[in-house]
Amino acid sequence: MKKILGYCDNWSAIAGGTVQFKISTYGPDRYEAALVRVICGDNEPEHGIFKEEEIDAPLNGEHAGRLQPIDAGSYGVVPQSPAIDNLTSFTIQAWIFPTTPEKGEQAIVSNWRDDLAAGFALLIDDKGALTLRLADGEGKTSSVSTGKPLAERRWYLVSGSYDAATNEIAVCQKPIVETLERLEAADNTETAGGFASAGAPLMFAAFPAVLSNGKSASAKHFNGKIDRPQLLSGAIPAGDIVAAWDFAQGIGSDKFHDTGPNQLHGNTVNLPSRGCKGHNWSGNEQNWQHAPQEYGAIHFHDDDLYDAGWETDFTYHVPKDLKSGAYAIRLRAEDDETYVTFFVRPAKGTKTAKLAFLASTVTYMAYSNYHWLFHQRFSETTETLWTTLEKADVFLQEHNELGLSTYDTHSDGSGVRFASRLRPILNMAPKTPCWSFNADTHILGWLESQGIEYDVITDEDLHDEGASLLEPYSAVLTGTHPEYYTTPMLDGLRHYINGPGRLIYMGGNGFIWRCALSDQMPGVIELRRSEDGIRYRDEEPGEYYLELTGEYGGLWRRLGMPPQSVVGVGTIACGFDSSGYYQRTEDSFSPRVDFIFDGIGKDEVIGDFGLLGDGASGSEIDATDPMMGTPVHTLIVARSEGHSANTLICPDEIGFHHAAMDGVQSPIVRADMTFFETPGGGAVFSVSSIAWAASLPHNNYDNNVSRVSGNVVQRFLEEQPFALPETTG
Amino acid sequence: MYEIDPSRTDLVDEFRSNPGGPHSPELVLVVNRLRVMPVADKHVLVCTKRGKEWVLAKIPSERGAKMELFEGQVFDDYYKGVWEVFKRRWKTVTGRDVQ
Structure with a gap:
């Protein structure tokens, strides 16, 4: 079917400006590019009205193609920090609202490196239950699960902790009690196989991964809301606050804030939804700006996407005298054809036509x-x-x-x-x-x-x-x-x-x-x-x-x-x-x-x-x-x-x-x-x-x-x- | 919900002779019944050459899964393809082949 796709950084180019084109092929290693002015794009044969005009441009001709992968799915990232790297015992805690607890393994919070087999992750396991997983940095992982599947679209307070003194790991999931249902709490404690810090960024709603082109990415995304996650330096009930993230701060941006002593602020990737009702939403207020304390949740999705992040294959320098209009780069690879559409407008404050x-x-x-x-x-x-x-x-x-x-x-x-x-x-x-x-x-x-x-x-x-x-x-x-x-x-x-x-x-x-x-x-x-x-x-x-x-x-x-x-x-x-x-x-x-x-x-x-x-x-x-x-x-x-x-x-x-x-x-x-x-x-x-x-x-x-x-x-x-x-x- | 009477070959004949409609009131009920079935595993057409070629296909039940294209079911006339979709969905809904 499709063998070539592309996009550009700017849909409205000013004559005299530039447009960057990013192309990926799905199989072919060569493709043809041609700039066209779009006159009528209706190519139904019976209509007989399709019309495009080929335009001379340096980009016209054959190019080398390659696959450019995409890291889809939203998540949050906190940069690597000594405050996290130096933890020996810890507790990670959050309110969560899982929307697909049965879909398979999905990370709630991860501080993990697969290549070093180090770190910790609080996750929903393949049975839909809360699990804390540890790795000791020497190839051994251990985990503990509540064994009880989480209910879909219900709020839970979840936590996982590791106590280095006793070498115990524990998890706990507590639902908000609903009067019409009987959702039960569950917890479990096991002896751990040891813990070594990952020395890596901390992620919300995903594990770290690597794309086929070597770029850092994400995997095993969590679907649902996370509210007020916090990290403590000891096992429950002891420990000091390492970080306490408030997702109600920074709504409207890709930034989120840590209100704790280490200021471990982070950013979201791929536009999860914010301004979302938290676990404590009372219903008294509908506007997140009026009651931010009740809108502390981010809703993550495994199919969110903002910027595909592809590398630029060629840049078109739009001639100053290029007629304003609808344009496209026509891409052909083997038997497939794709158009990347953009528009050319006159310079700001000027016009070249009355209409x-x-x-x-x-x-x-x-x-x-x-x-x-x-x-x-x-x-x-x-x-x-x-x-x-x-x-x-x-x-x-x-x-x-x-x-x-x-x-x-x-x-x-x-x-x-x-x-x-x-x-x-x-x-x-x-x-x-x-x-x-x-x-x-x-x-x-x-x-x-x-x-x-x-x-x-x-x-x-x-x-x-x-x-x-x-x-x-x-x-x-x-x-x-x-x-x-x-x-x-x-x-x-x-x-x-x-x-x-x-x-x-x-x-x-x-x-x-x-x-x-x-x-x-x-x-x-x-x-x-x-x-x-x-x-x-x-x-x-x-x-x-x-x-x-x-x-x-x-x-x-x-x-x-x-x-x-x-x-x-x-x-x-x-x-x-x-x-x-x-x-x-x-x-x-x-x-x-x-x-x-x-x-x-x-x-x-x-x-x-x-x-x-x-x-x-x-x-x-x-x-x-x-x-x-x-x-x-x-x-x-x-x-x-x-x-x-x-x-x-x-x-x-x-x-x-x-x-x-x-x-x-x-x-x-x-x-x-x-x-x-x-x-x-x-x-x-x-x-x-x-x-x-x-x-x-x-x-x-x-x-x-x-x-x-x-x-x-x-x-x-x-x-x-x-x-x-x-x-x- | 309206249930199709599989013995109504008159409605099948009406559809086959005029798949693009307009349809009689009872055939509209049949067509709508065949259209409101769940998306997963629904037979559909894929246009492979604008205005010239369509292939019978089936939508998978999972997002991200491969579409099943029936390579032997290629049509050079759109309504020949629609007729095949009609027959496949009729079988799915009634459990019987179109006579």
Whole structure:
């Protein structure tokens, strides 16, 4: 199947800057690289619209390939310290909340070296019970187990100790007593075979390991939470504090703190989840910032991944005169082909076109390497399809080390909160299914076909620079599905359209979820799917606050900033089997919107064709709602019809489910195409459908979806301000 | 939960003649029943050449495990592959071969 993968360090390169590419082959020792400009990535043969442009670049040509392994799974590390090295007797203690105690051996705390056969490890053994293991540095190991399996998702106080004076090792697991269950404590003591310090870093939630390329790594990861671990210099009950780690300090970073006398601070690797309820969570507070003492747990997962850490194979120095756009390195090894996508933008504060295409890179991250066809039993009935996998999906199934998307569940069943771009992402590329990035290339292909000049800028640029990124442009065009927005992104967009800016929302289900980016850990988004919304998994109650920013996560609608208040429309329904079409409304005959319908007949059906469900209104569609903030002077210029029985009202619109929630029966399942002017002379146009862009290529881009889109772009690029009408609001 | 009557060869015939739908209300129940089975060991298709070739496969029960690809079950028409998936799942759910 897949024989070559890669990623780059930066998705948004400034002309004149650099991008580093990291490549791994899976078998072949040679590969071909070529720089291409992505024009349309839809390579379905029947569509006949795939288009890329090869670009001269020093990197083009043959390269030597090799396997670059990945150290997946999260853990914590405390650097080697004399305070730990010099221990002769000790006690290690922690609160733990194991989520897969039966999965096999997994380290809770390890200070271990296999090569020296030295150190200690408190672990869950292959029977699911707590074990303390020692090694004497001369090849002999000894261990003691409680012999009693730990219950899944229950808090335990666990400890292991070694007394050099008596040469005894002991373990103890004590559950928090629940009134409805009878979880029992267990302990055991044995004679040890001796102990020698490992002289190594101390690790939480993993054993040390070595990758095939010789790099330090991790193994036998613990799934679950660890809270307040501490290390004492003697066996229970004696001993002084060596270290007492407080995981509630440093939330939002990869640092954690030791409150003990030796200040043995550490760092996390691969983004375990923080801001998590500890063993003492009372339920009186939902915000980790208000009661950090109750949020002292880190939730580790054996499939977390932040930075794959591959070495750079080549660096591309982006020429200053390279046209802004979507680009990719095309990699070919034997019979396999992979693309590593990135974007080139103009220098900060400048533009090379009047129109900007805002690439939804934060949303691309949210969907990166999605596994819902593997993880979600009801994905087929959600999407009304028979699972049809890509070669890339097969590779992802077989290579857990490539990490997950925010739509997936970890191996312990908990929801995935982080998605990183610092790893190979197999579905953010040309020649992949037309969703997210590759669906957006229908828009790029259309712009090219119409000869419309455009720059490409990205979500991460908007997050970093706010409205100043957008303000040089006469108009900004979104992708098909700009779903995930950080607070700075939404603030920047709102500021832009509150001024003279013009926004063309060329998709559906946009501006939905608040997510977070972090300067401290660039290249990753965090998401907490609080309360409700279209989602494949629930969020853990009591953990609705984002750790990267401290903000309440979830739907912007639930945060008092619904998409209707930004672009006039918000998600109303989803349906993936077939799409509808638009009919003009009375509003469409207002002189205010004559420009939109130039060349469109009074009774002309708009978009009764397309590559996504044979219609322009489909997949995920939006509608107006004055209660949610649709501006009072908004014109609904067209409304969709013809939706299927599998097009269902989205969860956030449902107070109480009922028997008429589908596109055939429901009066509210429709896409509202809208237009409104803004006080600063700007305007917003929304097509309210993901499927819209997939209708653009119909009939060689000569159709009424293309005409309406082109009419809007043309007017939005003109300097003449839009005039706000008299309103009654 | 709806249970498929394996004697309903009329529904099988309807699916075979029009695997892409739309389906009659009762065939929708059959199709949905075949779709909501657990993911583990579910028969699916893998597209090996865009728009040109699909291979029958089975999703393993463990994450990280190898996918089982049926090398002798290669289709140059998508709906021929879907028909094979239908037959395999019908057998899994009803215990009987499609007649």
